[in-house]
Amino acid sequence: MTLSTPTRWAGAVRASARTGRRPRPRTDRSALGAFAVLTAPMVFGLGLFKYVAIGWSLLLSLGEARGTLDPTRWVGLDNYRFLLADPGFRDSLLTVVLFTLFIVPVTFAASLALAVLVNQVRRGRAFFRTAFLVPAAVSYVAAALVWRMALFNGLPSGIANTLGGLLGLDPVPWIATQHPPLYWIVLITLRLWLQVGLYMVLFLAGLQAIPPQLYEAAAIDGASGWRMFRHITLPMLRNTSVAVLLLMTIAGFQAFDEFYNVFSGGLGGSHTAPVHPPLVYLYDIALGDQNYGLGSAGAFLLTLLIVAVTLLQGRITGLGRKD
Amino acid sequence: MIRPIRRRTVTTLATYAALGLAATAFLLPFYVMLRNALMTTRQVTSPDWQWLPDPLTFDNFTELFSDPAVPMASALGNSLLIAGVTAPVSTLLASMAGYALARIPVPGKGVVLSFILATMMIPGSVTFIPTFVVVGALGGVNTEWGIIAPGLFNAFAVLLFRNFYLRFPAEIEEAGRLDGLGYLGLYRRIALPNSTSMLAALGALSFIDSWNAFLWPLVIGQDPSSWTAQIALSTFLTAQSVNLPGLFAGAVVTIVPLAVMFLVAQRHIVQGITMSGLKD
Numbered sequence: 001m002t003l004s005t006p007t008r009w010a011g012a013v014r015a016s017a018r019t020g021r022r023p024r025p026r027t028d029r030s031a032l033g034a035f036a037v038l039t040a041p042m043v044f045g046l047g048l049f050k051y052v053a054i055g056w057s058l059l060l061s062l063g064e065a066r067g068t069l070d071p072t073r074w075v076g077l078d079n080y081r082f083l084l085a086d087p088g089f090r091d092s093l094l095t096v097v098l099f100t101l102f103i104v105p106v107t108f109a110a111s112l113a114l115a116v117l118v119n120q121v122r123r124g125r126a127f128f129r130t131a132f133l134v135p136a137a138v139s140y141v142a143a144a145l146v147w148r149m150a151l152f153n154g155l156p157s158g159i160a161n162t163l164g165g166l167l168g169l170d171p172v173p174w175i176a177t178q179h180p181p182l183y184w185i186v187l188i189t190l191r192l193w194l195q196v197g198l199y200m201v202l203f204l205a206g207l208q209a210i211p212p213q214l215y216e217a218a219a220i221d222g223a224s225g226w227r228m229f230r231h232i233t234l235p236m237l238r239n240t241s242v243a244v245l246l247l248m249t250i251a252g253f254q255a256f257d258e259f260y261n262v263f264s265g266g267l268g269g270s271h272t273a274p275v276h277p278p279l280v281y282l283y284d285i286a287l288g289d290q291n292y293g294l295g296s297a298g299a300f301l302l303t304l305l306i307v308a309v310t311l312l313q314g315r316i317t318g319l320g321r322k323d
Numbered sequence: 324m325i326r327p328i329r330r331r332t333v334t335t336l337a338t339y340a341a342l343g344l345a346a347t348a349f350l351l352p353f354y355v356m357l358r359n360a361l362m363t364t365r366q367v368t369s370p371d372w373q374w375l376p377d378p379l380t381f382d383n384f385t386e387l388f389s390d391p392a393v394p395m396a397s398a399l400g401n402s403l404l405i406a407g408v409t410a411p412v413s414t415l416l417a418s419m420a421g422y423a424l425a426r427i428p429v430p431g432k433g434v435v436l437s438f439i440l441a442t443m444m445i446p447g448s449v450t451f452i453p454t455f456v457v458v459g460a461l462g463g464v465n466t467e468w469g470i471i472a473p474g475l476f477n478a479f480a481v482l483l484f485r486n487f488y489l490r491f492p493a494e495i496e497e498a499g500r501l502d503g504l505g506y507l508g509l510y511r512r513i514a515l516p517n518s519t520s521m522l523a524a525l526g527a528l529s530f531i532d533s534w535n536a537f538l539w540p541l542v543i544g545q546d547p548s549s550w551t552a553q554i555a556l557s558t559f560l561t562a563q564s565v566n567l568p569g570l571f572a573g574a575v576v577t578i579v580p581l582a583v584m585f586l587v588a589q590r591h592i593v594q595g596i597t598m599s600g601l602k603d
Contacts, residue, residue, distance in 0.1 A: 031427050034506035038423035039435055041416050045476030049454055050442040057453035069460050117342050121335075124342075130589065131346040134353075136596075137585040139535035141553045142574040143352070145560050149570055150355045157370050159355060193352065201593055202600040225334075243600060254448045257537045261557055279448060279538065286452045287542060295452045303449050 061296035069292060079297035089298065092281040093305065099277065100252035102184065103191055107248055108241075111196045115203030116233070129204070133197035140257030143190050148175060148262050152186045175262060178274050183262070190258050195251070199244050206240035207233070242317045249313060253306045256280060278302045356578075359571035360384075367567045383572035392562070394547050395573060398555035401544075402534055403580075405471055405551060410530035413475045414522050421484025422510045426491070436485075442478045448538050455542050465546040474533060480525050483598055487521050488514060524595035527588045534581055552577040 056069075061079055063071025083089045118128050135143070151159045154173035161171035174182045214232050223231070234241075256279040263273030273280075278298065286295030359367050360383055361376040388396050424436050454473050463469025491514065499513045515522075540551045550558070556573050585592060 028429070030505055032429050034510075035423045035427045035429045035432070037507060038419040038427070038510065039439075042420040042439060042476055042478075042481060043435060045416070045472075046439060046442050046478060049457060049473040049476060050445070050450070053450065053453035053457040054445065056456050057450075060456065069456050114342075114345060117338055117345075120338050121342065124339075128342050128346055129593075130586070131349050133589070133593070134582065134585060135349060137531055137535075137581045138578055139537065139553050139556075141535075141537055141557045141560070142356075142578050145556065145570055145574045146352045146356050148560070149567060150359060151352065155368075157368075157372060159351070162372070193349065196349075198596055198600070201596045205597045205600075247600060250446055254446055256448065260537075260541075261560060279451075282452060283538070283542070286455065292452065292456060296456070299449050299452045303445055306446050306449065307444065 057292075057296040057299065060293050061300055063293050065291070065293035065296075067290040071293065075293070079294050080301065082294065083298055083301060088276075089278070089281055089301075092276050092278040093302075095275045096253055096255060096277040099184075099187070099255060100249055102188055103252050104245065104248045106188060107192055107195055107199060108244065110192060111199035111244070112203050112237075112241075114196065115200045115207055116229070118200070119204060119207045129201075132200050135193050136195070136197040138194060140190075140194065141261050143194055144258050144261035147186055147190045151189075181274065183274060186262055187258055190262070191255070195248075199248070202240055202244055203237065206237045210236045242314075245317060246310060246313060250306060250310060253302070253309070254279060256283070356571050356574050359568055360575045362568050364567055367571075380568075383568045384576070386566075387569055387572045387576065390569070393555050393559045393573070394550060395552070395555050395559075395576065397548065398550045398552045399576065401467060401550065402552040402577075404467060405540075406530045406533040408471055409474050409533040410526045413477050413529050414480065414526040416475060417477050417480035417525070418484045418515065418518060418522065419510070420481045421486075422488050422514050423506075424481070425485045425488035426496075426509075426514070427506050439478050439481050443482070451538055451542055454539070458543060464543055465549045466543075467549060469543045470540050470549070470551070473539070474536075477529070479599065480529075483525065484518075484521065487518065491517070520591070520594065521598075523588065523591040524598060527584070527591045528595040528599065530584070531581060531592070 060069070060071055062074065062076060064073040064075050065071045114128075114132055118125055118132070121128070152174035154171070154176065155161065156165070156171040158171070158174075160174060161169075165171065172182060174186050177183065210233065214236070215228055218228050218232060255277045259273065259275065259277050259280050260283075276284075279302075282295050282298045282302070285291050285298065358374075358376060361379050361381070362373070363380055363382075366373060366376060387393070420439065424432060424439075458464070458469045458473060461469075463472065495517065496509050496513055499509050504512060535553065536551070537553050537557070540554050541557070544550055544554060547555075556577050559570060559573050
């Protein structure tokens with residue numbers, strides 16, 4: 001986790017190469033051959049599935065391509081104009097922005113809190129870590145199934161309604177209720193359950209890298225637990241926090257699985273869902289209507305949005321700042 | 324001296340109480356899923372809560388595998404094949420490229436590195452339409468290779484392996500050099516056998532991601548014969564005929580293989596998450 005190690009080794013290797021202390025056993029030509037053999041599959045694969053794919057898609061986005069992968073007519077920026085004017089697409093962007101604004105702080109706070117708690121205990125630490133991490137191995141489909149059919153099924157015997165009943169609340173149809181939008185609780189808790197463990201592991205690694213002397217010195221000065229958290233733990237977790245926020249935001253913008261499976265789902269079935277994030281919208285356009293031109297344009301608009309948001313976030317959180 | 328000790332005891336108790344509550348909440352969905360999978364429809368929908376299925380029934384599992392509408396057996400087989408190929412191959416390809424980029428001095432290496440790393444700027448699932456365009460044109464729709472191929476090339480894993488091999492002590496390779504090994508030999512005989520923990524960590528994560536993938540297999544595997552376990556489960560879930568305990572049995576069979584692997588390889592998985600989350 002230390003930043004200095006790789007650079008130090010690289011520096012040593014470079015230095016020894018420069019002084020010629022370690023002669024190369026083969027000529028440059030064999031080095032070139034080995035380099036080509038080892039990197040060729042990766043370069044070819046990324047070339048095909050990223051560069052060719054994105055280039056082709058860019059062409060499609062500027063043309064009319066319905067039910068065919070060859071653009072039939074050049075339409076310039078019409079696809080982009082259509083999407084930006086389409087209330088459906090604009091709503092989907094708004095949906096995903098709202099979703100990300102909700103899910104990121106909630107997941108951040110929950111995973112940091114669990115990491116701090118797990119880090120404090122001696123006995124049972126492995127058990128708790130496993131309990132929080134094991135949902136990360138569950139798919140969104142299986143989680144959506146349990147959330148939709150058991151926890152939030154809307155029956156009086158459903159888990160959420162049973163717990164609510166203990167607090168004196170009436171049973172409600174969680175997924176079907178739009179005013180207020182109770183389905184957000186279903187979507188947020190689902191993703192929280194699946195993701196918290198991953199980020200908790202990252203925070204745990206960050207916590208364990210904090211030198212204990214800092215806390216010992218603060219304890220001698222009589223600092224309270226909260227002050228130590230505020231003035232030692234949080235600043236020392238700065239790099240971890242920046243990375244975690246970035247990962248959470250990018251993942252939030254690409255939400256698809258739970259929106260597809262929690263509501264009625266199926267191709268075209270998503271039209272009955274109260275909210276569609278952009279990937280569901282694009283899926284319906286590309287796979288439902290087979291409109292690859294429009295779908296490609298939407299993919300680029302969404303990419304632009306994600307890149308812009310992450311750059312902005314990097315600016316605000318000071319990603320890569322050397323301090 | 325008494326007060327601080329007492330306060331510490333109270334804090335410890337509160338910590339355990341909070342952790343216990345949270346762990347119960349996190350494990351509850353697993354319990355509910357198992358409970359419902361082992362019940363009859365009548366028991367699941369009964370308004371009287373039953374903690375444990377009584378009597379226990381395994382019929383949901385036998386029915387699940389004999390239901391012609393949900394080809395769960397072949398879907399599990401497909402998932403096993405897809406994740407079983409993707410995990411080792413993608414990890415190996417990333418390790419090869421990472422080694423070359425870290426240890427072989429050739430001119431123009433920076434260009435290759437930039438070419439590979441630049442692909443990381445585009446968020447993965449957004450590109451499902453461009454990737455569909457290419458895989459579709461190559462005839463990969465409804466095939467296993469169409470589902471597998473785009474997932475074999477992971478630029479981020481290349482970066483992690485490159486960082487790992489940059490740190491690799493030069494002395495270890497020295498012996499091989501003296502034995503007359505070329506770069507390919509050094510990679511295969513020395514670097515690769517010394518990267519087993521990296522391979523296990525990234526391989527385990529890749530297996531989980533591949534097993535749980537949904538959007539891409541949904542896009543490319545439209546025919547039931549190419550469905551993965553996730554697609555079969557999702558189809559079952561969104562179908563109009565609801566067989567409630569059967570659904571939970573379906574969820575159980577898709578989760579159990581991973582849960583077992585997770586408990587066995589947890590150390591590697593934790594290491595993999597830490598590495599991928601915080602690149603050095």
